[in-house]
Amino acid sequence: MSKKWLRSPLEEKFRAKVFRYLTTIVENPKDSKTAVFDIIQCADWVNIIALNELDELILVRQYRAGSDSVTLETAAGAINYLEDPLAAAKRELCEETAYTSKEWISLGTVEVNPAIMTNRCFFFLAKKCIKDGTLNFDEMEDVETVIYSKEEVRKFIKSGEISHSLSSLALFKYFSYVDESALQA
Amino acid sequence: MSKKWLRSPLEEKFRAKVFRYLTTIVENPKDSKTAVFDIIQCADWVNIIALNELDELILVRQYRAGSDSVTLETAAGAINYLEDPLAAAKRELCEETAYTSKEWISLGTVEVNPAIMTNRCFFFLAKKCIKDGTLNFDEMEDVETVIYSKEEVRKFIKSGEISHSLSSLALFKYFSYVDESALQA
Numbered sequence: 001m002s003k004k005w006l007r008s009p010l011e012e013k014f015r016a017k018v019f020r021y022l023t024t025i026v027e028n029p030k031d032s033k034t035a036v037f038d039i040i041q042c043a044d045w046v047n048i049i050a051l052n053e054l055d056e057l058i059l060v061r062q063y064r065a066g067s068d069s070v071t072l073e074t075a076a077g078a079i080n081y082l083e084d085p086l087a088a089a090k091r092e093l094c095e096e097t098a099y100t101s102k103e104w105i106s107l108g109t110v111e112v113n114p115a116i117m118t119n120r121c122f123f124f125l126a127k128k129c130i131k132d133g134t135l136n137f138d139e140m141e142d143v144e145t146v147i148y149s150k151e152e153v154r155k156f157i158k159s160g161e162i163s164h165s166l167s168s169l170a171l172f173k174y175f176s177y178v179d180e181s182a183l184q185a
Numbered sequence: 186m187s188k189k190w191l192r193s194p195l196e197e198k199f200r201a202k203v204f205r206y207l208t209t210i211v212e213n214p215k216d217s218k219t220a221v222f223d224i225i226q227c228a229d230w231v232n233i234i235a236l237n238e239l240d241e242l243i244l245v246r247q248y249r250a251g252s253d254s255v256t257l258e259t260a261a262g263a264i265n266y267l268e269d270p271l272a273a274a275k276r277e278l279c280e281e282t283a284y285t286s287k288e289w290i291s292l293g294t295v296e297v298n299p300a301i302m303t304n305r306c307f308f309f310l311a312k313k314c315i316k317d318g319t320l321n322f323d324e325m326e327d328v329e330t331v332i333y334s335k336e337e338v339r340k341f342i343k344s345g346e347i348s349h350s351l352s353s354l355a356l357f358k359y360f361s362y363v364d365e366s367a368l369q370a
Binding site for chain 2 (some may be wrong): 002003004005006007013014016017018019021024026028030033035036037038039040061062063064065067068069070071109110111112113114115116117118119121127139143144148150160163164165166168169172173175176
């Protein structure tokens with residue numbers, strides 16, 4: 001049975017804009033060998049499945065510098081320091097799309113990449129959203145809101161039109177939630 | 186309609202062990218404003234859904250320094266320079282679990298995080314795996330192989346016992362593949 005290893009206190013090596021690069025010395029209890037491991041520390045993130053009153057999906061299109069392309073994604077963002085994940089989800093959805101909802105449901109949490117990252121991503125479903133909020137883009141953010149049916153979105157995951165791993169996971173969690181609700185109904 | 190922005194050539198700021206930290210200057214075509222964006226460059230990754238001859242799932246337990254915990258995950262790893270993704274998947278599965286398969290199926294590709302990362306993750310399904318290979322752990326790698334039924338694994342995703350975002354996505358892709366195959370059968 002795998003055991004927890006010993007990890008030395010994290011040491012900051014570099015502070016970028018959206019992450020800190022840290023290292024730690026870990027010791028394998030099996031043979032007491034040690035090595036330096038990289039750690040990327042980001043804020044926790046939220047990812048939102050937003051439905052309008054017709055149960056269509058509210059998605060966002062925007063330029064992404066990592067892939068150097070315009071992507072189709074679920075609304076998402078970083079949780080501010082000490083901010084509640086649900087409050088962050090409500091804030092990000094409104095800032096990016098102007099949609100708000102009174103019906104929020106947690107779809108669970110994941111670790112983004114426990115091998116090298118410390119942060120988690122919280123998934124939320126926002127039902128019966130209405131467009132009564134105010135857009136509030138971050139500096140250098142320019143987000144277009146687009147609406148698609150569930151069937152169209154399933155096709156976009158298959159075709160790769162939706163390619164962000166966390167958007168895809170959010171949507172699979174939503175489809176799984178819908179299918180289970182249908183079974184229980 | 187969102188347009189592609191202008192991105193300057195990537196500039197290396199720091200070279201860690203498992204990633205390079207780069208920056209780029211991007212220009213929003215709407216107002217010609219510019220800003221420096223962070224980019225994390227990793228190798229592409231593979232993630233493997235491996236089934237034994239009873240259609241049970243072959244998973245791995247190991248210590249992960251990012252979360253400082255022992256995790257339950259799908260077999261996975263980095264693609265070597267110029268290595269074919271399928272070859273990397275076969276290599277990683279064998280190195281981590283000693284299982285091999287003659288039936289490999291692509292379950293698609295995602296961008297890990299197009300906002301700040303450049304790399305992709307390739308998902309593969311390996312059917313009817315048999316334990317006839319040789320374990321070959323990387324330095325400081327100590328991986329335990331564990332076998333679970335599909336029903337147990339569904340519960341582990343729900344409970345958070347399986348918490349890695351890419352393992353969860355791999356498993357949802359597999360469940361979706363199985364359900365579609367069932368519909369077509």
